[in-house]
Structures are given as structure tokens and as C-alpha cells.
Amino acid sequence: DVQMTQSPSSLSASVGDRVTLTCRASQSISRYLNWYQQKPGKAPNLLIYAASSLQSGAPSRFSGSGSGTDFTLTISSLQPEDFATYYCQQSYSLPNTFGQGTKLEIK
Amino acid sequence: QVHLQESGPGLVKPSETLSLTCSVSGDSINTYYWSWIRQPPGKGPEWIGYIFFSGSTDYNPSLRSRVTISVDTSKNQFSLKLSSVTAADTAVYYCARESSYFGTGSSFDYWGQGTLVTVSS
Numbered sequence: 026d027v028q029m030t031q032s033p034s035s036l037s038a039s040v041g042d043r044v045t046l047t048c049r050a051s052q053s054i055s056r057y058l059n060w061y062q063q064k065p066g067k068a069p070n071l072l073i074y075a076a077s078s079l080q081s082g083a084p085s086r087f088s089g090s091g092s093g094t095d096f097t098l099t100i101s102s103l104q105p106e107d108f109a110t111y112y113c114q115q116s117y118s119l120p121n122t123f124g125q126g127t128k129l130e131i132k
Numbered sequence: 133q134v135h136l137q138e139s140g141p142g143l144v145k146p147s148e149t150l151s152l153t154c155s156v157s158g159d160s161i162n163t164y165y166w167s168w169i170r171q172p173p174g175k176g177p178e179w180i181g182y183i184f185f186s187g188s189t190d191y192n193p194s195l196r197s198r199v200t201i202s203v204d205t206s207k208n209q210f211s212l213k214l215s216s217v218t219a220a221d222t223a224v225y226y227c228a229r230e231s232s233y234f235g236t237g238s239s240f241d242y243w244g245q246g247t248l249v250t251v252s253s
Contacts, residue, residue, distance in 0.1 A: 056234070067245075068245060069177060070243075080241065114240075120193065121167075122179070123177045
């Protein structure tokens with residue numbers, strides 16, 4: 026299985042900050058990387074697919090980059106509704122695997 | 133708008149079989165792949181497996197010996213059975229639609245709200 030490792034596991038930031046979350050794959054996965062946002066008691070919500078493509082309806086302050094083994098999700102200016110947990114997921118090979126998540130908290 | 137809804141018992145006894153159904157509306161199940169994903173409390177999601185309308189399936193090797201996913205195209209539903217459950221199977225179970233890109237990649241673009249299944253006697 027491809028192991029996905031996210032860092033940091035938690036992050037404190039303020040409204041208006043620019044933040045970058047990192048996801049690393051245990052082997053090259055090309056650009057087969059997706060990002061999800063999850064709020065408490067809700068299902069994950071797709072933000073970014075194929076490493077850098079913004080899902081329809083996702084705010085443009087979210088952007089993704091990377092290829093191979095190293096990927097980032099950037100939020101250009103944090104809004105109050107962005108405080109949540111973020112997961113990366115690879116679809117390069119089965120089984121699909123998710124990272125353990127980065128919890129973004131209000132400072 | 134695509135909508136997915138999980139249904140089934142919220143409590144299952146150890147060694148018994150967990151059974152859930154996902155009802156799909158706003159889209160035909162005769163397109164896309166449809167997956168089950170679970171998330172233990174406080175942990176990341178875990179992909180269980182998928183099914184195509186033709187009945188073609190693939191499962192997570194860690195669960196393959198205990199999992200069966202089936203589809204009922206006449207009802208626009210697909211189902212999950214997980215046998216011989218233990219407390220480690222306690223989780224929120226989600227159904228989700230997979231959309232493809234690059235031909236072989238995919239993402240989960242629509243999810244059900246999730247249902248908590250607790251394994252306990």
C-alpha cells in the first residue's frame with residue numbers, strides 16, 4: 026500500500042494568514058493526489074483533485090501543487106470557515122489511501 | 133444535485149455481519165464507480181472497496197476476506213456487508229461516488245452524510 030504522511034498533524038493560525046499543509050507519499054504517485062476538508066460530524070468534502078485542479082464550488086483561496094512524492098495544499102488567506110481537518114488521498118494505486126490528517130485550529 | 137444516503141443498523145454484535153445500503157438520487161448508478169469508506173473515531177478515512185454497475189468490484193486487501201459489495205441497479209442502490217465484525221470495526225461508514233481523471237485516477241466527489249456503526253454486545 027502507498028502510505029500517505031501529512032505534516033504537521035495540527036496547526037494554529039489566524040484569520041487572514043497564508044498557510045501551507047504538506048502531504049508526502051511513500052512512493053511516487055505522479056499527480057494522483059486529492060485533498061479533502063472535513064468539519065466535525067460531517068463527511069469529507071473534495072477541494073482539490075489531480076494535485077492542483079480546484080473542485081467545482083471550492084473557493085479559489087485553496088490551491089494545490091506537487092508531483093511525485095511531495096504535495097502541498099495552500100490557503101491564501103484563512104477564513105473562519107476554513108478551520109477544519111484536511112486529508113490527502115492517493116488514487117495512483119489500489120487500495121486508495123488517506124493521510125492521517127492536519128487539524129487547522131484558530132490561534 | 134447528487135445525493136447519497138446510508139441506511140442500516142447502528143449497533144452490531146461481535147462476530148455478526150454489518151449490513152449497510154446506500155441509496156443514490158440525482159444520478160444514475162449506471163455510471164461511475166461507487167465506494168464504501170469508513171472512519172474510526174479520531175482517525176483518518178479508510179477505503180473499503182468499490183463497485184461498478186456491471187458488478188465489478190475491488191476491495192481493500194486488509195478487509196477482502198470479510199467484505200462483499202453488491203449493486204441493485206433497479207433501486208439505484210449499492211450495499212456493503214462486512215462479516216465477523218469486532219470492536220475494531222466501529223466507525224462512521226460513508227458511501228461515496230468516484231469520479232475519474234487522467235483515465236486512471238479518481239477522487240471521491242460526492243459523499244453520504246455517514247452512519248455510525250458500533251460493534252458491541
